[in-house]
Amino acid sequence: GAVVSQHPSRVICKSGTSVKIECRSLDFQATTMFWYRQFPKQSLMLMATSNEGSKATYEQGVEKDKFLINHASLTLSTLTVTSAHPEDSSFYICSPLEGVQETQYFGPGTRLLVL
Amino acid sequence: AQSVSQHNHHVILSEAASLELGCNYSYGGTVNLFWYVQYPGQHLQLLLKYFSGDPLVKGIKGFEAEFIKSKFSFNLRKPSVQWSDTAEYFCAVNAEGGYQKVTFGTGTKLQVIP
Numbered sequence: 001g002a003v004v005s006q007h008p009s010r011v012i013c014k015s016g017t018s019v020k021i022e023c024r025s026l027d028f029q030a031t032t033m034f035w036y037r038q039f040p041k042q043s044l045m046l047m048a049t050s051n052e053g054s055k056a057t058y059e060q061g062v063e064k065d066k067f068l069i070n071h072a073s074l075t076l077s078t079l080t081v082t083s084a085h086p087e088d089s090s091f092y093i094c095s096p097l098e099g100v101q102e103t104q105y106f107g108p109g110t111r112l113l114v115l
Numbered sequence: 116a117q118s119v120s121q122h123n124h125h126v127i128l129s130e131a132a133s134l135e136l137g138c139n140y141s142y143g144g145t146v147n148l149f150w151y152v153q154y155p156g157q158h159l160q161l162l163l164k165y166f167s168g169d170p171l172v173k174g175i176k177g178f179e180a181e182f183i184k185s186k187f188s189f190n191l192r193k194p195s196v197q198w199s200d201t202a203e204y205f206c207a208v209n210a211e212g213g214y215q216k217v218t219f220g221t222g223t224k225l226q227v228i229p
């Protein structure tokens with residue numbers, strides 16, 4: 001199956017710092033990238049959708065200036081949590097959509113803990 | 116807005132028992148429906164999907180799901196579970212076509228006892 005990597009797998013940072021999460025599709029091109037957030041014992045919540053080379057579309061309630069998404073290439077997308085606060089602590093999962101087969105894959109997730 | 120509910124949060128079964136996990140969605144129009152599975156320590160992966168056609172959908176590893184439009188349901192079934200089916204199962208729905216804006220249920224943890 002397709003391989004999706006996320007880096008880092010877990011990160012601990014101080015409140016007020018920024019954290020960048022990378023998502024790579026290693027053996028296919030992702031025309032669309034979805035970013036999800038999952039709080040403990042809750043379901044995945046879609047944060048934003050981005051198409052390569054375009055600005056991301058954010059879901060209601062998700063601050064675009066806080067969660068910066070860059071989808072500069074068909075194999076790499078980044079999510080930057082700017083000025084992170086403890087309430088941003090969560091599990092962030094990227095999900096690239098492979099355009100030819102229209103198959104959605106998921107990354108392993110990044111556990112963010114903001115102290 | 117679309118929503119998904121999974122009524123069983125935690126299910127414990129013995130090997131060879133039959134499985135049915137409930138999934139109901141709320142949306143009046145055309146929907147695409149999915150079941151995803153997450154094995155311990157692994158990524159989410161697609162188990163099966165329904166876009167159109169035969170409402171009885173067969174997926175990987177012997178799983179199937181039946182779309183009953185009148186009941187707004189898409190229950191997941193397997194006639195005989197194995198220990199390796201221990202995982203968390205997520206139902207998901209999309210009312211906007213394809214994979215855009217998929218809404219996930221809260222998940223059901225299945226534990227199969229050998």
